[in-house]
Amino acid sequence: MRSNLPLLVFTDLDGTLLDHASYDWSPARPALTALRAFGAGLVLASSKTAAEIAPLREAVGFADWPAIVENGAGTLPPGVQGSAGDSAHRTVLAALAALPADLRDGFRGFSDMTVDEVAERTGLPAPDAAAAKARQHSEPGLWSGEEAGCAAFVAALQKHGVSARRGGRFLTLSLGQTKADRMREIAAAARPLHTVALGDAPNDTEMLAAADLGIIVANPAATPLPEQPGEAAGHIRRTILPGPAGWNRAILDLLSDLKA
Structure with missing residues (x-):
């Protein structure tokens, strides 16, 4: 990580830098190029695994920066293709197995699914779905029962030290670390002049609040986030365009402001 870093960007992937349906990031290419030219850093922060994020990080041109994987449950160091160990994931699965059947049966995690089912649920091709199943720190899945049952499920897991976070598609179980926790660690080491x-x-809100500027990217496929603290004061903004097109416009506008 370079010294005198002018800007460090932390970004979610699905529905943000990546199109919700196609996973395409190419509409954001001009902003990614502009970030490089500005001397900024980019940290991908997602529920995706290290196996999924490593090739994407390389493709967008920021393999020299760490990435936040599995909703903040782990990090992927710069230049590394994957991280070792899955003891945290085994702990989460053991907590699931210890639940009463009426609670456990309402949750279907990636470990319960075949590669084909993960592909169907996510829209990923089979090789990418296999990478999504390569969990090391957390367990995403779907709750099929009533909302009250989900609340009981989450409360029961908390007694085992496991927390649940809602993302754009899945309910993800982990040992409690968040994207914002990892963001603070990386920012403290990089000491950038500005963070965005x-x-x-919902699992992005703490990260948005922790940055100097948070940007909520429009996602027509999901329920919009409610108004966030600091939004009225301009600490958090929203894009009009969705996904990578909105991401692109927001970053280009920010760089224009910083250069002014």
């Missing part, structure tokens, strides 16, 4: 965070889902 972009996201679209």
Whole structure:
């Protein structure tokens, strides 16, 4: 990580830098190029695994920066293709197994699904779905029962030290670390002049609030986030365009402001 860093960007992926349906990031290419030219850093922060994020980080041109994986449950160091160990994931699965059947049966995690089912649920091709199943820190899945049952499910897991976070698609179980926790660690090491965070889902709100500027990227496929603290004062903004097109416009506008 370079010294005198002018800007460090933390970004969610699905529905933010990546199109919700196609996972395409190409509409954001001009902003990504502009970030490089400005000397900024980019940290991908997602519920995705290290196996999923490593090639994407390389493709967007920021493999020299760490990434936040599995909703903040782990980090992927710069230049590394994958991280080792899955003890945290095994702990989460053990907590699930210890639940009463009426609670456990309402949750279907990636470990319960075949590669084909993960592909169907996510829209990913089979090789990418296999990478999504390569969990090391957390367990995403779907709750199929009533909302009251989900609340009981989450409360029961908390007694085992496992927390649940809602993202754009899935309920993700982990040992409690968040994207914002990892963001603070990385920012403390990099010491940038400015930080910005972009996201679209409930599991992004802490990261948005922790940045100097938070940007909520429009996602027509999901319920919009409610008004956030600091939004009225301009600490958090919203895009009009969705997904990577909105991401692109927001970053280009920010760079224009910083250069002014």
